[in-house]
Amino acid sequence: MTAWLFRPRAHDLCSSVTFCMSCGFTLSLQECLQVADSLGWSPLWQSFSPPPLHAMADPGLYRPPPAVRGMTVLDREAFTQMIHVPALRVPTTVLNKVVKSLKKIALQRPGIKRVVDDGQPVGGSGQHRLLLLDPHCVASAESFGHEETAALTAFGVSPELHRYELQLTYENLKSEEVLRAVLPEGQDVTSGFSRVGHIAHMNLRDHQLPYKSLIGQVIMDKNPGVTCVVNKTNTIDSTYRNFQMEVLAGESNMVAKVRENGVLYEFDFSRVYWNPRLSTEHERVVSLLRCGDIVLDVFAGVGPFAIPAARRGCVVLANDLNPEAHRWLQHNARLNKVDAAITTFNLDGREFLRGPARERLPGLMRGPGAVHVVMNLPALALDFLDTFRGLLGPEPDQGLSCEATMPQVHCYGFSKEDDPQQDMVQRAEASLGVSLQGRCSVHMVRNVAPNKEMMCVNFRMPREVLYTISNSEEPSPKRQRCEETE
Ligand SMILES: C[S@@+](CC[C@H](N)C(=O)[O-])C[C@H]1O[C@@H](n2cnc3c(N)ncnc32)[C@H](O)[C@@H]1O
Structure with a gap:
């Protein structure tokens, strides 16, 4: 051609x-x-x-009319157009089998039926339907592969292609296709968002802002269950790690109900921190806990470590500086019927460690359960580790404390270094004032931005950090025996 x-x-x-x-x-x-x-x-x-069928293979076939380019107020009707797609005329007697055999090349569009009336008068036993095919796969009868040709022959279906005029509407387009047609050509069309209950949370770029209402409306239309679309209007450097946000479309109800790893949470998304991308990490840490363990959650938020830990049979001390997060933490503890197992605090992390944690730690460490300290405030948590220096004063057992009773720390941090693992260890060591060589592990939690990783360093709190130990003290044989049995 x-x-x-x-x-x-x-x-x-x-x-x-x-x-x-x-x-x-x-x-x-x-x-x-x-x-x-x-x-x-x-x-x-x-x-x-009429255009020959091979012309139907145009990959821009589903592209909305050019007139929608630059639209800032959503006009759904303007997306309606007529297109032509190839179709096979299939006897109804073999229709289901043919549809199954040709499913890879059949038309697949949201809201479009791929089997339609053939518009012909029905005669005798020869009732037919049209099976609409994907014009990107089928340009002519020669487009059929061996399998499809064999199926057509077996079912007695003519490979002759018919031309079907199809009305394509806004409902039949994906959000990406709508936005690509509307936003300036050549510019990035990101319709990605985080879903927090009924809220779709976007992070629009500057060039997308003139279209923000339309984008919000499209995201709401195309994602069942989303009834509110918000855009982040600040970077997440607020103390409480929550976002300033603007409602782009839908209701302005910010109280979300979310299920994470089978646990239900409720919170005001505009006033607390919640990140759906942390569910795997929450699950990982919680899976390390055993019934009867103790969890000190220093930066607990609305409870995604604390609540599942309590559900697992742990005793939890959960703290957050944000009064709103603290309120929802208490609410979620009640909602999940674990309020008896969780004691909550609304303190600065250092105050929490120096106050309620310090008071209870000696008793907790003598108990049967392991003690875990979770510190998920990646921008600052490593700096908070210095609070543990000498936190419990002189060692009561004079060097006989079993290492196995020392708290297991899970401390998060961001790293932009080439070697984020080494960076995490070095910063933890600097804060604790001891070497962690050979006694810690680090793993990557997620990539936050290009060249920025969220990491977690895990270690058992060294005795010499938690207690003020005199330099002359030698490791006792008794303690070594204790370590061996761990
Ligand atoms: C990154 S969020 C983590 C929340 C929760 N642990 C999670 O995994 O989703 C950090 C939390 O620390 C709280 N926070 C910030 N500064 C704090 C401080 N100095 N002391 C205690 N909590 C603090 C914030 O309010 C926020 O809820």
Whole structure:
């Protein structure tokens, strides 16, 4: 066939022509006619109507009409267009089997039926339906692969392709397709968001802001269950790690109900920290806990470590500086019926460690359960480790404390270094004032941004940190025996 439908005047127009020698075809036939008309080009290929089936293979076929470009107030009707798709005429007697055999090449669009009436009068036993095919897979009868050809032969279906005129509406488009058609060409169309209950949380770029209401509306339309779309308006450097946010579409109810790892949480998303991307990490830490263990959650938020830990049979001391997070933490403890197992505090992390934690630690460490300290405030938690220096004063058992009773620490941090593991260990060591070589492990939690990792360093709190130990003290044989039995 002709290599191009409309001859481009220059290569830089290649995005405006149907067939470009170097880039392949980029516009739907309908769009192409409009573009050509506006540019005063005349078609080289005159036999346009009706278009042969191979012309239906245009990958821009589902692209909405060019008129929607630049739209800032969503007009759903403006996305409606007629397109042509290939179809097979299939006897109803074998329809189900043919649909199954051809499912890889059948039309798949949201809200579009792929089997339609053939519009022909029904005659005798020869009742037929049209099976609509994906024009990107099927351009002509030669497009069928061996399997499909064999299936058609076996079921007595003619491979002759029919042309079906289909109305494509806003409902049949994916959010990405809608936004790509509306936002300026060549600019990034990110329709990604975090889902927090009924809230879709976006982080729009500057060039997307003029379209923010439309983007919000599209995200809400295309994601069942989302009834509120918000955009982050600040970076997350507030003390309480919550976002300033603006409602782009839908209701302004910020109280979300979320299920994470089977546990239900409720909280005001605009006033507390919640990150759905931490569910795996929450689960990982909780899986390390055993019934009867003690958990000190220094930066507890609304409870994603504390509540499941209590549900697992642990005794939990959970603290958060944000009064709102503390309130929802208490609420979630009641909601999950574990309030008897969780004691909550609304203190600065250092105050919590120096006060309630210090008071209870000696008794807890003598008990049967292991003590875990969770410190998830990645921007600052490593600095808080210095609070443990000499926290419990002189060692009561004069060097006989069993290492196995020392608290197990899970401390989070961000790292932008080439070797984030080493960076984490070095910063923890600097804060604790001791070496952790050979007695810690580090793992990557998630990639937060290009070149920024969230990490977790895990170690048993060294005795010489928690207690003020005189330099002359030698490790006692008794303590060594204790370590061996761990
Ligand atoms: C990153 S969030 C973690 C929340 C929860 N642990 C989680 O995994 O989702 C850190 C929490 O620390 C709290 N926070 C910030 N500064 C604090 C401080 N100095 N003392 C205690 N809590 C603090 C914030 O309010 C926030 O809820």
